[in-house]
Amino acid sequence: MAKIIGGITTSHIPAIGIAMDRGLEDTPYWKDFFAGYPPIREWLGEQKPDIAIVFYNDHGLEMFLDKKPTFAIGCAPSYDNADEGWGIATIPPVTGETELSWHIVNELIEHDFDPTVCQDIKVDHGLTVPLSLMYPGHNYQHMKVIPVCINCERHPMPKPSRCYALGQAIGKAVESFDSDQKVVVFGTGGLSHQLDGERAGIINADFDEECMNKLVSDPEALTRYSNDELVEIAGAQGVELNMWLAMRGCMLGKVREVHRNYVAPISNTGAGTQLLLNE
Amino acid sequence: MAKIIGGITTSHIPAIGIAMDRGLEDTPYWKDFFAGYPPIREWLGEQKPDIAIVFYNDHGLEMFLDKKPTFAIGCAPSYDNADEGWGIATIPPVTGETELSWHIVNELIEHDFDPTVCQDIKVDHGLTVPLSLMYPGHNYQHMKVIPVCINCERHPMPKPSRCYALGQAIGKAVESFDSDQKVVVFGTGGLSHQLDGERAGIINADFDEECMNKLVSDPEALTRYSNDELVEIAGAQGVELNMWLAMRGCMLGKVREVHRNYVAPISNTGAGTQLLLNE
Amino acid sequence: MTDDKNKTWGTIKFDGPMATKGYALNKMCYSFNNAEAREEFKQDEAAYCDKFGLTPEQKEAVINRDILAMEREGGSIYYLAKFAGLLGLNVQDVGGLQTGRTTEEFQAYLDSQGRGKNNG
Amino acid sequence: MTDDKNKTWGTIKFDGPMATKGYALNKMCYSFNNAEAREEFKQDEAAYCDKFGLTPEQKEAVINRDILAMEREGGSIYYLAKFAGLLGLNVQDVGGLQTGRTTEEFQAYLDSQGRGKNNG
Numbered sequence: 001m002a003k004i005i006g007g008i009t010t011s012h013i014p015a016i017g018i019a020m021d022r023g024l025e026d027t028p029y030w031k032d033f034f035a036g037y038p039p040i041r042e043w044l045g046e047q048k049p050d051i052a053i054v055f056y057n058d059h060g061l062e063m064f065l066d067k068k069p070t071f072a073i074g075c076a077p078s079y080d081n082a083d084e085g086w087g088i089a090t091i092p093p094v095t096g097e098t099e100l101s102w103h104i105v106n107e108l109i110e111h112d113f114d115p116t117v118c119q120d121i122k123v124d125h126g127l128t129v130p131l132s133l134m135y136p137g138h139n140y141q142h143m144k145v146i147p148v149c150i151n152c153e154r155h156p157m158p159k160p161s162r163c164y165a166l167g168q169a170i171g172k173a174v175e176s177f178d179s180d181q182k183v184v185v186f187g188t189g190g191l192s193h194q195l196d197g198e199r200a201g202i203i204n205a206d207f208d209e210e211c212m213n214k215l216v217s218d219p220e221a222l223t224r225y226s227n228d229e230l231v232e233i234a235g236a237q238g239v240e241l242n243m244w245l246a247m248r249g250c251m252l253g254k255v256r257e258v259h260r261n262y263v264a265p266i267s268n269t270g271a272g273t274q275l276l277l278n279e
Numbered sequence: 280m281a282k283i284i285g286g287i288t289t290s291h292i293p294a295i296g297i298a299m300d301r302g303l304e305d306t307p308y309w310k311d312f313f314a315g316y317p318p319i320r321e322w323l324g325e326q327k328p329d330i331a332i333v334f335y336n337d338h339g340l341e342m343f344l345d346k347k348p349t350f351a352i353g354c355a356p357s358y359d360n361a362d363e364g365w366g367i368a369t370i371p372p373v374t375g376e377t378e379l380s381w382h383i384v385n386e387l388i389e390h391d392f393d394p395t396v397c398q399d400i401k402v403d404h405g406l407t408v409p410l411s412l413m414y415p416g417h418n419y420q421h422m423k424v425i426p427v428c429i430n431c432e433r434h435p436m437p438k439p440s441r442c443y444a445l446g447q448a449i450g451k452a453v454e455s456f457d458s459d460q461k462v463v464v465f466g467t468g469g470l471s472h473q474l475d476g477e478r479a480g481i482i483n484a485d486f487d488e489e490c491m492n493k494l495v496s497d498p499e500a501l502t503r504y505s506n507d508e509l510v511e512i513a514g515a516q517g518v519e520l521n522m523w524l525a526m527r528g529c530m531l532g533k534v535r536e537v538h539r540n541y542v543a544p545i546s547n548t549g550a551g552t553q554l555l556l557n558e
Numbered sequence: 559m560t561d562d563k564n565k566t567w568g569t570i571k572f573d574g575p576m577a578t579k580g581y582a583l584n585k586m587c588y589s590f591n592n593a594e595a596r597e598e599f600k601q602d603e604a605a606y607c608d609k610f611g612l613t614p615e616q617k618e619a620v621i622n623r624d625i626l627a628m629e630r631e632g633g634s635i636y637y638l639a640k641f642a643g644l645l646g647l648n649v650q651d652v653g654g655l656q657t658g659r660t661t662e663e664f665q666a667y668l669d670s671q672g673r674g675k676n677n678g
Numbered sequence: 679m680t681d682d683k684n685k686t687w688g689t690i691k692f693d694g695p696m697a698t699k700g701y702a703l704n705k706m707c708y709s710f711n712n713a714e715a716r717e718e719f720k721q722d723e724a725a726y727c728d729k730f731g732l733t734p735e736q737k738e739a740v741i742n743r744d745i746l747a748m749e750r751e752g753g754s755i756y757y758l759a760k761f762a763g764l765l766g767l768n769v770q771d772v773g774g775l776q777t778g779r780t781t782e783e784f785q786a787y788l789d790s791q792g793r794g795k796n797n798g
C-alpha cells in the first residue's frame with residue numbers, strides 16, 4: 001500500500017517566489033524566513049517521496065467565479081503555471097499523476113465528497129511557490145504532484161471541519177492504494193493575514209502559534225472554528241488555514257513535529273513552516 | 280417561507296426538441312409521447328410557479344473533462360443555450376435567480392456538500408428541452424430557473440443516495456428561505472437507455488415502471504442501487520435516474536402522483552413523465 | 559487493484575483511466591460544438607486530429623468512423639455524439655453502426671423492447 | 679433573512695450577493711492575467727470598463743484607483759490584486775491605500791504585530 005511519509009506546512013505567498021527570483025534569500029528581510037527550509041529540503045532529499053499531494057487555493061488564475069469549485073482535484077499528467085498578472089516568473093511544468101489521483105477521486109465520491117475533477121488546469125503561486133521552496137532551482141519534476149484546490153475566496157467556503165474530513169478521506173484513499181510509493185502531503189498558505197478592507201494588515205501571531213501547536217496535538221480543536229470566526233481572529237485570508245487542516249487530516253493518526261519556523265511579518269502575513277511525521 | 284408546490288419528471292432528449300422544432304407533435308411516432316404534457320402544462324398554468332429548480336446533466340456543452348463538477352449549481356441572472364454541434368435549434372436565454380440560489384449554496388456548504396458554484400454557464404438540452412416541453416413557444420422567461428447539474432458522464436459519478444441527499448438538502452434550503460415564492464422542481468433525463476457500445480439500444484420498460492412506482496412510494500429503495508447496477512439494469516445512460524432522485528429528495532415528505540405517462544422507445548429511450556404533489 | 563471494467567457486456571465503462579486515455583480525442587470532439595471547428599475538420603480531417611494530438615489509434619478510428627474503436631480508445635459518447643452529428647448521423651444510426659445493424663434493424667430492436675404507442 | 683454582513687470591522691465579506699454585484703468588475707480584473715488585456719486596458723481604460731459592462735460606480739472606482747470602493751462594488755481582492763499589479767502596486771501599497779497610510783506606515787504597522795526576525 002502507498003504510504004504517507006510526512007506532512008509539510010508552508011506559506012505560498014507570491015513575494016516568496018519573487019524573492020527567490022531575485023536571489024534575496026540572504027537579505028536581512030528574508031534570511032530568517034528562508035532559514036526554515038534547509039531542514040525540510042534535507043528530509044525530502046533523504047526520503048525521496050514519489051508523489052506530493054498539495055493542498056492549495058487558486059487565487060484567480062484558473063478558478064474564476066463563472067464556475068468555481070469548492071474542492072477540485074487534479075488527475076492530469078502535467079500542470080502548467082502561467083502569467084498571473086503581477087510579475088512573478090512562471091515555473092516549468094509540474095509533473096502530474098493519474099493512477100493515484102483517480103483512485104482518490106473514486107474513494108472521495110464513494111464517501112460522499114463532491115469534488116470537481118480536473119484533467120487540464122493551470123496551477124498558480126499557491127502550488128508553485130511551495131514547490132520552488134522545497135526544490136530550489138525548480139528541481140521538482142522527478143516528483144509527481146496531485147493538486148487539491150480549496151475555495152478560500154468567495155463565501156460560502158468549505159468549513160474547516162469539512163476540509164479536515166476531506167484530508168482524512170484522501171489519507172485513507174492513499175492507504176488503500178496498491179503501490180509501494182511514498183507520498184508527502186503539503187498544507188500551503190496562511191497563516192493570519194488580511195489583504196482587503198480598512199482592516200488590511202492584521203496579523204495575529206498568538207493565534208498563529210496556537211494553530212501550529214494544535215495542528216500537531218489537537219487538530220480537531222481547530223476544526224471547531226467557523227470560517228467567519230477565522231476571518232475575525234486571523235484576518236480575511238486567515239481561512240487559508242483550511243489547507244493546513246486538510247493536510248493534517250491526511251496524516252490520520254498522531255504526529256510529532258520535527259521542525260518548525262515562524263516569522264512575521266513576511267509581506268502581509270504570518271509565515272509558518274512545519275515538518276510533521278506520523279508517530 | 281418559500282414552498283415547493285410540486286415535482287415533475289420528464290425526458291430531456293434532443294430528439295424531442297427537434298420534433299418540436301419541426302412540428303411533429305401529432306405524428307404517429309410522437310403523439311403518445313406529447314399526450315403526456317397537456318395536464319402538466321395546465322397545472323403549471325394554474326399554479327404559476329415563480330421559480331423552477333431543474334436537475335439536469337450537461338452532455339458536453341459547458342462541463343468538459345478539463346474541470347468537471349460532480350454537482351454544479353447556477354447562481355447567474357441568466358443562462359444562454361448554444362450550438363451543441365448536431366442541429367437542435369438554440370432557445371432564447373433562460374431567466375436565472377440569484378437570491379434563493381445563493382441561499383441554497385450557503386445551506387449546501389453548511390451541510391457538507393461541495394458544489395461547484397456557477398455565475399456564468401451555458402445550459403444544454405438537458406435543461407432546455409424540459410423547459411420547451413413545459414412552456415411551448417418558449418414562453419418560460421417569466422419563470423426564474425435554478426440549474427443543478429449532476430455528472431452522469433464520467434465514472435465515478437455521485438451515488439444515487441448522494442443525489443437523493445442533495446435533493447433533500449436543497450428542499451430544506453427552500454423551506455428555510457424567507458419568501459412567499461412558489462417553487463417547482465424538475466427531474467430530467469432517463470429512463471433506461473444506452474447510447475454506446477455493442478449493447479447500445481437496451482431499454483428496460485419493466486425497470487422504468489418500477490422506477491416510476493418507487494419514486495412515488497419508496498424513493499429510498501431506488502437509492503440503494505449503485506451506479507454500476509443502474510448501468511447493468513437500465514443501460515449506460517440509465518444513471519440519469521439520479522436527476523429524478525434529486526428532484527424527489529427535494530419533496531422531502533410523502534407525495535402522490537397526479538399524472539403519469541410512459542412511452543418507449545422514444546428515440547433510444549424509455550420516456551417517462553410524472554407530476555407529483557406533496558401529500 | 560482489481561479490474562472490474564466492462565463487467566457489463568458490450569459496455570465500455572467511461573471511468574478515470576479511460577478519461578485519461580481519451581482526453582485528446584474527447585477534446586477534439588468537444589470542439590465540434592463550434593461550427594467553424596466542424597468546418598475546419600471537414601477541410602482536412604487528419605490535420606485536425608494532429609492539432610489535438612490524437613494517438614495513431616484514435617486518429618485511425620476517427621478517419622474510419624469506427625465508433626466502437628473510438629470508445630475503446632477512451633472516447634466518451636457525449637463528445638462522440640457531436641462527431642456523429644457532424645457526419646449527419648443520429649443516435650439510431652450510431653446505434654446501428656455499433657451493433658452491426660442497419661438503422662432500420664436498430665429501430666426494430668428498440669421497438670421490440672417498447673411499451674406504449676403501438677406496443678400496448 | 680438576517681444580514682450579518684460586515685460584522686468584522688473593516689472587512690467586506692465577499693459572499694454570494696457581493697459576487698453577484700461584482701461579477702463584471704471581477705471578470706474584467708480576471709482578464710488581466712493576460713498581457714494583451716493589460717495593454718488594452720492601459721490604452722483606453724474607460725472603453726475597457728465598458729467592454730465588460732461595469733456599472734458607473736465600478737467604473738468610477740477603477741478610474742480613481744479607489745480600492746475600497748471597488749470592494750464595496752463587489753470586487754474580490756484576488757482579482758483586484760491583478761489590477762493592482764497592472765498599476766505596479768504591491769500588497770503593501772494596496773494595504774496603505776486602503777488604510778489611509780503611506781506604504782512605509784503600513785509596513786511599520788505590519789512590523790508592529792510581528793514576531794521572529796528583529797521582533798524576537
Ligand SMILES: [Fe+3]
Pocket residue numbers: 012013057059126189190240
Ligand atoms: Fe494564498
Ligand SMILES: [Fe+3]
Pocket residue numbers: 291292336338405468469519
Ligand atoms: Fe441526457
